[in-house]
Ligand SMILES: [Zn+2]
């Protein structure tokens with residue numbers, strides 16, 4: 357049998373409703389970051405669903421036949437953006453492919469301030485979109501045993517203001 361195999365690729369999908377979730381969909385593709393100037397609200401540490409646009413914490417890297425370009429188009433539609441060109445979607449897909457390169461199928465991934473991390477990452481030190489972070493473990497991981505911790509730490513405006521990057525635009 358020589359079925360032509362469709363090209364499979366990785367993408368982030370909603371993993372579950374653990375710890376904190378406003379989305380009730382199952383296994384829908386994730387939306388890429390829509391982080392604004394209020395990372396504490398959740399836009400700096402949760403992931404949005406492309407179907408309902410509500411947020412959850414844990415995504416999983418899964419294989420899909422849906423081309424990245426098509427996922428980009430769906431995201432544009434979900435966000436209700438009117439003036440995004442095919443060229444911009446192609447650039448988005450290229451950037452997303454690079455991001456996904458760092459992960460294996462099956463990885464459970466969380467988002468923090470511009471980057472995706474496997475939830476069991478340790479000794480994390482980086483400058484994000486908004487703040488400079490130094491963490492032994494991700495609050496998302498600690499929250500699995502203590503769900504209120506996410507809002508207490510990352511949902512706290514003070515956490516972000518104390519670490520805000522000086523040259524942030
Ligand atoms: Zn926000």
Ligand SMILES: [Zn+2]
Pocket residue numbers: 379380381384405406407408409410
């Ligand atoms: Zn949803």
